[in-house]
Every structure is written in C-alpha cells, then in structure tokens.
Amino acid sequence: MRKTSFLAFLSLLLFSSSFAQLTKEQYIKLESALGESSFFNGHLTGFMLYDLDSQTVLYEKNSHQRFIPASTTKLFTLFSSLIILGDSTQTLRYVRDGKTIRIWGSGDPSWKYKKFDQPRIAQLIEPYDQVIFSDANMMSPAFGYGWQWDDYYFNYSAERTSLPIYGNLVQVRKVGNAPTVFPPSFQPAVFRTQRTIRELERDFHSNKFYYNPSNFRAREEFIPFIYTPELFIQLASDATGKKWIYQADSLPQNHEILRGAPLFPILKEMMLESDNFLAEQLMLMVSDRLFQRLDTERAIEFMLKTYLFDLPDPPQWVDGSGLSRHDLMTPRTMVALFEKIYRMMPDQQLFELLPTGGKTGTLENGYKAEQPYIFAKTGTMSNNHSLIGLIRTKSGKIYCFAFMNSNYPYKASEVRSEMEKVMKMIRDMI
Structure with a gap:
C-alpha cells in the first residue's frame, strides 16, 4: 500500500510539474516572438508568464530588469487600499x-x-x-x-x-x-x-x-x-x-x-479609467488611516516594510498614480504583487476592477476578441508602455503576466500592436 501510495504521489508530482511547463515548441515560439530577431529587440523589454495554480514561472525575459511602470503603479495603490481602507472612504x-x-x-x-x-x-x-x-x-x-x-x-x-x-x-x-x-x-x-x-x-x-x-x-x-x-x-x-x-x-x-x-466604485474608476487623481487621494487616505496625517511617502514606506517586504526586487515606488519617472519596478515584482491581489480578492470583483480587452476601460479599443482574453492594467508614458494582469488561454486556464517596455523610439500604438500579437499567440498555444 505504501509503495502504491508513493507511486501515485510521484505520478501526481510529475504530472503537476509537466503541466506547469512549456513544451519545447512553445518555448521556441516565445523566444522567436521576444528574442533577438524580434521587434522587441530594438528597445528594453521585460516579460514574465506565471502559472497561478502551480506557482511556477513558465517563461521570462529580463524579468529582473527595472522599468518605468507608469500607471501600472496603480496596482500598488489598489493593494494598499484593499489592505488598509476596508470597504469605505474616510x-x-x-x-x-x-x-x-x-x-x-x-x-x-x-x-x-x-x-x-x-x-x-x-x-x-x-x-x-x-x-x-x-x-x-x-x-x-x-x-x-x-x-x-x-x-x-x-x-x-x-x-x-x-x-x-x-x-x-x-x-x-x-x-x-x-x-x-x-x-x-x-x-x-x-x-x-x-x-x-x-x-x-x-x-x-x-x-x-x-x-x-x-x-x-x-x-x-x-x-x-x-x-x-x-x-x-x-x-x-x-x-x-x-x-x-x-x-x-x-x-x-x-x-x-x-x-x-x-470604496469599491472609487477603486473601479481608478483602475478602469486610470484616474491619477483618485490614485493619489487613495494613498493619502491610506496614510490618514495609518498615521492620522496625509503623507504619501510615509504610507509607501510602511507598505513596503510590512505587507510588501517579500517582493522579489525592492521597488522604487514614489507616488500613487505612476506619473513619476522615479517609479521603477521589475516584471517579476509586478507579477508577485498581482498574485497577492489575486489571492485576496474574489474572482468576480477582481475581473470587475480590471480593464478588459475590447470591452472596458483603457483596453476597450485593444485586444479585441469574441471571447475576452486579456484582463489587465495598462501603463503608458512617453517611451514607456506596460501591461500587467491576467490572460485566459484557449484551454480556459488563466495565467498572470507582466509585459513591460521602455526606451522605444516609436509610437506607443506600434508597441501595443506588437504586444497584442504575442498575447494572441500565448492565448492560442497554451
């Protein structure tokens, strides 16, 4: 019985491991789409694809490099608000x-x-x-x-x-x-x-x-x-x-x-419309709740030392909205942050907060499909564009990803178009 149980456990372990990995063909496709011969070799690009079920990284490229996150910084504000503010404003x-x-x-x-x-x-x-x-x-x-x-x-x-x-x-x-x-x-x-x-x-x-x-x-x-x-x-x-x-x-x-x-309607408006004013005021409310004074810098320091101390790469986080060029985050840190949000929120609420490709918010005009497959926060600043969130593949499974671009010399629309090609490929092949 012990031998049978051990073999069953070993089979399950091997199955889980293989389930969380890309095939050789899938890996080669991603390397081709993001590698040296691709559009993304002309500027700094960071990418991570993460299996939330097995908590395994399926693919990464420059995920340790720091990028200007622009409005994806609002994910830090969302997390802080959910943790500190509860269900209503003060x-x-x-x-x-x-x-x-x-x-x-x-x-x-x-x-x-x-x-x-x-x-x-x-x-x-x-x-x-x-x-x-x-x-x-x-x-x-x-x-x-x-x-x-x-x-x-x-x-x-x-x-x-x-x-x-x-x-x-x-x-x-x-x-x-x-x-x-x-x-x-x-x-x-x-x-x-x-x-x-x-x-x-x-x-x-x-x-x-x-x-x-x-x-x-x-x-x-x-x-x-x-x-x-x-x-x-x-x-x-x-x-x-x-x-x-x-x-x-x-x-x-x-x-x-x-x-x-x-609080939820304010969070929803901040996320869907990328409202900078709401994001900044939310961080002031976080500070008020913690210290009875409105000090964004102190609130950020508190969150980084307590609830976010375990992020893979310490972020340089300076505001609530992402308007600052001093904000710097890595793709793997953004994935780790998003996973924290994913674990603490019911799926229905989280999907309601996230812009949906071809449907809502800042993704209304992009990533269009008969069945929506991208649910993510966008971030755009001159020469910088990022997308952080979830992708639903043809198999019906949901993965977390971070796709960050900096220092490109062309229009953001061109970068978004090339990113969409990569995300469609991932949707269709996994």
Whole structure:
C-alpha cells in the first residue's frame, strides 16, 4: 500500500510539474516572438508568464530588469487600499465645540467629483454656526516627486489636497466661441488672449484662464485649479450654503470620524479609467488611516516594510498614480504583487476592477476578441508602455503576466500592436 501510495504521489508530482511547463515548441515560439530577431529587440523589454495554480514561472525575459511602470503603479495603490481602507472612504476628522465644528480632511476624493456617492458633509455641519477648516494634517506637496512640470494644465495632473472638491478641477464648456466654466466662481477669471492657443489654458502661477476666440475648441473638458486655503473655503461655502473659516490648527488626539462613500466604485474608476487623481487621494487616505496625517511617502514606506517586504526586487515606488519617472519596478515584482491581489480578492470583483480587452476601460479599443482574453492594467508614458494582469488561454486556464517596455523610439500604438500579437499567440498555444 505504501509503495502504491508513493507511486501515485510521484505520478501526481510529475504530472503537476509537466503541466506547469512549456513544451519545447512553445518555448521556441516565445523566444522567436521576444528574442533577438524580434521587434522587441530594438528597445528594453521585460516579460514574465506565471502559472497561478502551480506557482511556477513558465517563461521570462529580463524579468529582473527595472522599468518605468507608469500607471501600472496603480496596482500598488489598489493593494494598499484593499489592505488598509476596508470597504469605505474616510472623509473627515472633526471636533465639536458648542456651536462650532472643526474639520480636517482625510483625503476622500469623492466630494462633487464624478458620480460617486456623496459624503454627508452638509448634513454634518448643518447644526453648527461656525465651520473651521484646517489642512495642517496635509504633509505631502500638491504634486508628486518626479511629475512633469508642464502637465499642470492637464486634467490627469490635478493637485493633491486633504479635502478635494470637484476633483480639484474646473469644468469647461463651449458656448458660442467662448468658454463657460464651472464652478461659476471661476468665470470672472476667464480672459481673452491673442496667443495662438486652441484650448482654455490656465496661467502657470495663478487661477487665471485664457482663450483665443478665433481658435477655441474646448476639447479639454477639465483643467486643474491651484489650491489655496482661501479658494477652498470659498468653494466649500458655496457648495454647502454655510460660511467656512480657515484656521491651520493641529488635529487633536481626541476627535470623531466621518466615514464617506463605498470604496469599491472609487477603486473601479481608478483602475478602469486610470484616474491619477483618485490614485493619489487613495494613498493619502491610506496614510490618514495609518498615521492620522496625509503623507504619501510615509504610507509607501510602511507598505513596503510590512505587507510588501517579500517582493522579489525592492521597488522604487514614489507616488500613487505612476506619473513619476522615479517609479521603477521589475516584471517579476509586478507579477508577485498581482498574485497577492489575486489571492485576496474574489474572482468576480477582481475581473470587475480590471480593464478588459475590447470591452472596458483603457483596453476597450485593444485586444479585441469574441471571447475576452486579456484582463489587465495598462501603463503608458512617453517611451514607456506596460501591461500587467491576467490572460485566459484557449484551454480556459488563466495565467498572470507582466509585459513591460521602455526606451522605444516609436509610437506607443506600434508597441501595443506588437504586444497584442504575442498575447494572441500565448492565448492560442497554451
């Protein structure tokens, strides 16, 4: 009986081992698609294909090399949010003192932004005669380390703040040949110019906006505004119908907490649309939950030393969104991170969060097929493009992969097209 059991165990072991390996022909095909004679030999490419069932690497190329991950950095933000934040945002910390309420923001991005459930701020402050707001708990600067300075007038580079409103963006609509902006309090700051610009553009140093009536197109629907405490209390007063006062007081140890909107819709929007603002605010909320202060750098340091200490290659992780060129990760670290997320989430929820080839999010126009086979986070920055996630093969099995490209001298669309050829080949042959 012992001999029979041992032989059965040995057969199972051998079967599992062979099941988790590529055949010689499959390996040669991947080498041809990614090797020296391929399109990908013209720049730095890293790739890893990983069997989640057997926890075995099927194929890798330069998986130890570091790449600029761009928006795939949001997978780190997703993991941190799932671990630390639970099921809902944390909007405010506050202290009640007679007819006065004192408020400190916790980083919640949902107030007047997109179609998220709204935090109950107006209801909270309604009984009070005086609302005092402080941002003294905000330690991180408005922009992340290594962000490009000339992104300041694009909607993907909104400022980080302790209590955002309207996503820290001005909305632009074209009426005739002139812009109408919202919130309307910004309208007096809109001016004509003779400069040959086609959009409404904000001044670099102030909340003044300029357009040329002859060329105005209004294709940029949202423009970041510069945060100041004075501007915020004006916007908050207008939004709530109650006067706010700014006073930079420290957060006392004894205070109350206002929980806000469900977290999952915010995570879903961040992942599907690659919303940088949401990603940055999520990391501020993580810091707030951990330390009662908004400090992205400290939150990242904590996550790396605790929940992510065992990643294969220590990542250089500096922001929540991936806007920074100082972010550096290896393909095998991205696979290890994704596996952590995969193990902690129900499949249905995970697939709902991931852009799906030909169907949703940033993959809506790529990797099209009658049966979707790519479920992954994209990341694109000039000369860098990555894709991290899951592939479902013709056998019905799901594998994890990381496909990272840097320093290519051509359009990202060309890289994506060649990547799609490789992923189709993997889908069809495994």
